[in-house]
Amino acid sequence: MDATLVTGGAGFVGLNLTEALLARGGHVVVFGREAALPGAAPARFARLPGRLEVIAGDVNDASALRAVFAGRRIGAVFPFAAVTAGPEREAADPHGVLDVNLHGLIRTLEAARDAGTVRRVVLPASAAVYGESAYSHAVLDEATTPAVPVSLYGVTKYAVERAGLRLCAHWGLDAVAARIGACFGPWERDTGLRDTLSPHLALATAARAGREAVLPPGLRLSYDWVYVRDLVAGLLALLDAPAPPHRVVNLASGEDFAPRLDACLGVLAARFRGFRWRDAAAGEAATIRVSEARPRGVMAIARAAAFGWRPRFAPVAAYEDYVGWLLASADQGLG
Ligand SMILES: NC(=O)c1ccc[n+]([C@@H]2O[C@H](COP(=O)([O-])OP(=O)(O)OC[C@H]3O[C@@H](n4cnc5c(N)ncnc54)[C@H](O)[C@@H]3O)[C@@H](O)[C@H]2O)c1
Incomplete structure (x- = not known):
């Protein structure tokens, strides 16, 4: 072959x-x-x-x-x-x-x-x-x-x-x-050669750590x-x-993913204790980064x-599948 x-x-x-x-x-x-x-x-x-x-x-x-x-x-x-x-x-x-x-x-x-x-x-x-x-x-x-x-x-x-x-x-x-x-x-990681890692990886990382995610306004824009x-x-x-x-x-x-964002984050919160999210207040630094400031x-x-x-x-089905992979990965040190 x-x-x-x-x-x-x-x-x-x-x-x-x-x-x-x-x-x-x-x-x-x-x-x-x-x-x-x-x-x-x-x-x-x-x-x-x-x-x-x-x-x-x-x-x-x-x-x-x-x-x-x-x-x-x-x-x-x-x-x-x-x-x-x-x-x-x-x-x-x-x-x-x-x-x-x-x-x-x-x-x-x-x-x-x-x-x-x-x-x-x-x-x-x-x-x-x-x-x-x-x-x-x-x-x-x-x-x-x-x-x-x-x-x-x-x-x-x-x-x-x-x-x-x-x-x-x-x-x-x-x-x-x-x-x-x-x-x-699945499998997203920092290769050192991609400067625009997805916010989904950052959200998954926060969820695994049981941390709060502070969202930038850009994450609410059409994408x-x-x-x-x-x-x-x-x-x-x-x-x-x-x-x-x-x-x-x-x-x-x-x-457009944006209208389903909160439902997706709910999937993370249901599986990772301590994970929560909120929008950044005016002037507050977000903990999640996005590269876009305009709707696409x-x-x-x-x-x-x-x-x-x-x-x-x-989107929600994707997050459910991703969370399943993350949980399997956490067990086996894959992530
Ligand atoms: N991730 C996305 O959202 C996205 C979107 C659009 C297009 N793409 C395209 O998909 C492809 C893969 O992107 P990715 O997100 O997996 O990137 P990545 O950074 O995760 O992986 C890049 C890979 O390229 C290899 N590489 C870099 N320089 C090399 C070199 N000089 N010689 C040999 N190998 C080298 C690295 O070893 C690494 O394995 C790229 O062509 C990218 O432009 C990705």
């Missing part, structure tokens, strides 16, 4: 994707900065039917990538290694962001091209490609909403999509770009959060589609539906 290469496979999305691929019996090659998967992921993944290889390396090391393709037959690639830079990092180290997100991606595609065995590439674009448009469009549509990325990260993600599709077309690689919505859920298990099901739909009906596809919930449109999901995918976890 052909293997699936996941660069950045020890990161948040990569771990969930790897777990899902292994669960369906796949052979997964994780390539990234980490020499091993974190926490109890190795033990958990060992119980799944698939086969896992973890290879430490840098996506800018062309010979290391060549060796990955030379050592096994790889049929699919998720080139997901990335630096999700916030304002400080992008100002301090713009080259570092471009090196990984864009040049590292191109090096991965070159190795895939040379291997000649790859039948599908799923490119990791992002909701960040909408940038400024997210604040002036109620619905962010792949075809009609202008991409106006603002952050350097968003600019690189747009380049991942455009340059990735262009080069794949030149090189005979069949590619689909996923505009991945902001996600939350489309996708549960990572839904996201991964969408990524697999893009991987499996024999004839993709679209080449650029939003993967998101298509819904939600992402259209009609194109994704054409791949046979739709999100299955409404």
Whole structure:
């Protein structure tokens, strides 16, 4: 069976994707900065039917990538290694962001091209490609909403999509770009390379510690959060589609999470003693951080539906599932 290469496979999305691929019996090659998967992921993944290889390396090391393709037959690639830079990092180290997100991606595609065995590439674009448009469009549509990325990260993600599709077309690689919505859920952790950790992780951390969470006003604003298990099901739909009906596809919930926030926090409070929450008073520092201060449109999901995918976890169901995972993780030191 052909293997699936996941660069950045020890990161948040990569771990969930790897777990899902292994669960369906796949052979997964994780390539990234980490020499091993974190926490109890190795033990958990060992119980799944698939086969896992973890290879430490840098996506800018062309010979290391060549060796990955030379050592096994790889049929699919998720080139997901990335630096999700916030304002400080992008100002301090713009080259570092471009090196990984864009040049590292191109090096991965070159190795895939040379291997000649790859039948599908799923490119990791992002909701960040909408940038400024997210604040002036109620619905962010792949075809009609202008991409106006603002952050350097968003600019690189747009380049991942455009340059990735262009080069794949030149090189005979069949590619689909996923505009991945902001996600939350199992396996999220600080890799040191993502400056915009989700507020859901901070809320879960406060809940586990039995602490009060003081919410910033930004958490009450319209925002489309996708549960990572839904996201991964969408990524697999893009991987499996024999004839993709679209080449650029939003993967998101298509819904505003904010109206369900209190119900979700109630799910945390029901399972973690001592957890409570309140809105920050005027001038008070919140204990939960969000990067947004303006309401955003939600992402259209009609194109994704054409791949046979739709999100299955409404916000409260997502929180219930996440809490179940957190409790299992706490028992086993996974989190
Ligand atoms: N998390 C989200 O909400 C979100 C939203 C949109 C798009 N995405 C995209 O999904 C992908 C995964 O993001 P994530 O949230 O899991 O990030 P993450 O920070 O959790 O993981 C990033 C991974 O990339 C690897 N990496 C970084 N630099 C590398 C290098 N030079 N060589 C090899 N590996 C390297 C790291 O080792 C890590 O495993 C990224 O392409 C990101 O842009 C994520």
